[in-house]
Amino acid sequence: MTRFYRTLLRLYPSSFREEYAAELTRTYQNSIRGRGSFGAAVAAIADVVPNAVAAHWTILVQDLRYTMRTLSGSRGFAIATVLVTALGVGANTATFSVADFVLLRPLQFPRPDEIVRLCQGPRQGGGWGCMNELSPANWRDVKATNRSFASLGAYTGGAMNLVGGGEPVRVSGQQLTPEVLPLLGVRPLVGRFFDPATNTEDERTAVIGYGLWQTQFGGDPDILGKTVSLDGTPYVIIGVMPSQFRWPREDVQLYTPLLLREDQFEDRNNTFLQGIARLKPDVTFEQARADLGAISDRMTKEVGAEMDDGEVGFSFFRQRDEMSPRYRIMLVALCGASLALLLLTCANLANLLLARSAGRERELAVRAALGAGRERLMRQMLTESLLLALLGGLAGAVLAWLTVPLLAQMVPNTLPIESQPTVDMRAFGIAAVLSALTGLGFGLVPALRVGGRSGLAALREGTRGSGRRKGLRTMLVAFEVTVSVILLVSSGLLIRAVWRVQSVDPGFTPSSVLTMSTPLPMPKYEDVVPRVRFYEGVLADVRALPGVESAAYTSGLPMVMTGGITRIQIQGVEVPRDVQTSSIRIVSSQLFSTFRIPIRRGRDFSAGDTRDRPDVAIVSESFAKTYWPNADAMGQSFQTRNRTWTIVGIVGDILVRGLERTSEPQMYVPAAQADSILGIYTPKDLAIRTTRDAASLIGPVREIIRRNDPQQPVSNVRMLADVVGNQTLDRRSQLRVLLALAVLALLLAAVGIHGLLAFTVAQRDREIGVRLALGADPAAVARMVVGEGVRMALIGVIPGIAISFVAARGMRALLFGIPAADPLTFSAVAVLCFAVVVVACVRPAWRAARIAPINALRAD
C-alpha cells in the first residue's frame, strides 16, 4: 500500500514532492494503521489527488504573478513577442484558409473526383479548361460509344427574362439534359427534377435556385406548380435547389430542360454544349482519357471530314480543376508567402527570446543559488512562454478572422463552391502550435543553461552571453532578410506586371460610357423587324437626351463577351487554318463613335443598311491585313455564316478578349441585316457616351426602355471603365495581399536586425566604453555598429536574390512579359532592404557612440 501511495505522489509538483515525500509517506502510514487495504487505497487517492491539483494550482498562480511582474518590467519585449506571434499566426491562417478553400477543398458533391467535364478540343495537346463546346452530334456519339461514364449529360447557359413573382428580372439560367442534376449527386430541396425524355410534359418545367425562390417569390411555400414566363414562354416550377447549390456558377438560379431539335444534330461544327459526366466507380481518370482518345480516333476517321478542323478531339478535365492556372500559381505563391512569413515569425520569436534569455541568465542563476530547483525554474519559464504564446495566438485568431473576408475577394466566382471561405481551424492549429513550440523551445533556453552548469559560473559570467549564441542569432536575422527579399522581389515583379497590363491600350476609350443590357426574349423578337424597331426606337430617344453624345447597341461588350467567333472564307483564296476565325459583333450605327474606336477608312453603318440592300461589314485593321496582306481591303467581299459581306469601312482593333489575352481580328455587321441566322448574337448591350454624370442618365434611359417595351427588363447597369478596371481587379487584390505579406516580412526583419544590434551594443557597453576612454572616435564606433548590421543584411540578401530568381521563373505566367530577372525590381528591392537595414541600425549606433567611458569602470 505504501508503494501505491508513493506512486500517487508523482502527481505532486516535483519541487513539493522532493521536499515532503518522505514525511507524507510516513504520515500516511501512521494514519492508515488499523484500516483494511481497500480503505487505505481510498484514503490514499482521496488524500493525494485533490491536494496535488491544489498544489499545482498554487504554483501556477505564483508563476503567473511572477510572469506578470517580469513582463510588465519588460513591456517592449512582451508586446513585440505577442505581436510577432499574432502576425505570423494570423496572416498564415488567413492565407491558408482561402487557398485551401479554393485549391484543396473537394466540391460539395458526393465523390467529387468522379465528376469530369468534357469539351471539344484539339486531338493533340491543348491548353487548360474547356477549349470549345461540344456539338450535339458529337456529344451524342460520345454518349453512345464511351465505356467510362456512368452518366453523361450536357448543358448550355443563357440568361432569360423571367416574368412572375416580383418585377420582371433577368436571370442567369442553364438548360440541362435530364442526366445532369442526378449525376452531380444533388437532390432538390423541395419538388423534383425534370425528365422530358420519359415525360413530355416536363418540356416546359423549371427548377429554380434557392436565392431566386427567396428574392423573387419570397420563399413562397406553394411555389411548386406555379407558372412563370421565361422569355415569353410559360414554364411550370417543379423544384427548388438547396441553398448551398451554386452550379455551374455562383449566379445561376434557373434550370430548364435542354431540348435538342433534330436539325441541331446536323452540323457537327455547331458547338454550344458543355459536357459533364460521372466516371464509373471502377474507371480512373486516366482510363477515361484513353477511352476518349480511342473515341476521337474513331470519330476522326468516320466523321472528321464534316469537321472544320478535319478532326474530332476532346478536352477533358475534372470539374474541380476548372480554375485558371493563373489563379493556381497565384494561390501557390500566396501559400508560399504565408509559409515564409510563418518561418519568419518563428525566427523572430526565437531571436526575441534568445535576446531576453541572455539578460535573464543572471536572474535565474541568483534564484538557483538561493535554492530554486532546475525543474522549478523551467516550469516558471514554461508558464511565461505559454502565456505569451496564448496571447499571441488569441490575437492571431482575431487577425485571421478579420482578414479572411478581405482575402475572399480574390476567389473567382466561377467556381461551383460556396461563396465565402471561413477561417480554417486546421491551419490555425498548425500555425499556433508551430509558434507555441518555437516560443516554448527558445523560452526554455535560459533555464536549461542555468540548470546545466553551476550557478556560480553563470553568476560570474554576468550579462555577457556566449559567442556561439550570437552566431545563431546572426543566422536567424540573415534568414529573415532572405525571406523578405524573396517576398519583396515577387511582389515587385507583380506590381510591374500590373502596371504594364494597366497601361495596355484596349483600342477604345472606356471612360464616360454607360452601359446596360436589354436582352430581347427570343420568340417575341425572333423576327428582325420588331427587333430593329426596338433598337431604333430606344436609340433615337436616348440620343435626344441632354448630355448624350452618342449611343449604340452591340451584341457584346468587349472584355465581357470574349467569344462570339465566326469562320471567315474568301472566294478563290486559300486562307490558312490558324487565321480563319474572327470575332463578330452585330451593332447599330454610332458604335465606333461611342467607344471612340477610330474609323480609318470608309464609313459607319447607317439607316440605309437594311435587309433588302447588299450585306455590308466593317472590319478591323488586323482583319484587313490578315486577309488582304497585299491589297486594299475596302470594297472586298468575304463569306461567313453562308452570306457574302462587302467591306465598307476599316476601324481600329480592340482587345475583345481582355488586356492580357490575344484577340482575334474583328468584324461588325449591321443589326438590320443580321436576321435569324445570327440568332444567339442579337444586340443586347446599350452603350451611351455621355458628357454629364452618368448616374443621372440611368432613370431616363430606363423610362425610355419601358416606353418601348413595358415587359423588357434592364440588367447589368455599369460603366465601361469598370469593365476594363475589372480586368486587373484580381491581380490588384492578389497583389495587395502579397505586398502586405512582403511589407510585414521586411518589418519583421528590421525588428530582428534592430533587436540584435541593440542587444550587442548593450552587451559590449563596457568594451565600447574602454575604447572610447582610450580615445576611439565615436563616429568610428557608430560605423562599426552599422557595418555589423549591413554585414548581417548581406548574408541574407545574397541567397534571397538567388531564390527570388527561381521563384520568379515559376511565376512567369503571371508576369505579362516582365523578365524573371527584371533588373529594376531586383535593384529596387536590394536598395530598399539596405535602406531599411540602415534605419534599423541608427538607434543602436547612436547609443554605441554615446556610451560614457565611465561605463568601463562600472561594476555589474
Next chain:
Amino acid sequence: MSLEPTIEGMLPLPPATLHILLALADGERHGYAIIQDVETRTDGELRMSAGTLYRSVARMVEQGLIIEVAKRRTRAEDERRRYYRLTPFGTAVARAEVRRLSNLLRDARSRGLTPGVA
C-alpha cells in the same frame, strides 16, 4: 522575493492554518503529531490528510509562520522526522487571530447570539 507579509495581511487565517498554529503552541511537533493533536482537540471533527497538512505546512513555512527545527531526535525510528515550531511572527499572527475571534465572539454575545441558542 516575496513581499514582506504583515500580521494584518494574514488575517483571517484559514481554519487549517489556525489549527496547526494551535497544535504547535506548546512546543515543536512532527507532522503526524500535528494531525493527531488537531483531531483530539476537535473531537475527531477535523481530520487532516497528509497532503492537506503538508500543503499548509509548505505555505506556512514560506510565509514565515512556522519553521523547521534543525535538531533531530536520537531515537532511530524518528531519525528522518521533521519537526516544526512557531516563529515569533507565527506566534504574533496566532495571537492576532485569536484576538479577532474573541472580539467577534464578544460582539455576537452582546447581540444575544450565545452558543447553544438557536
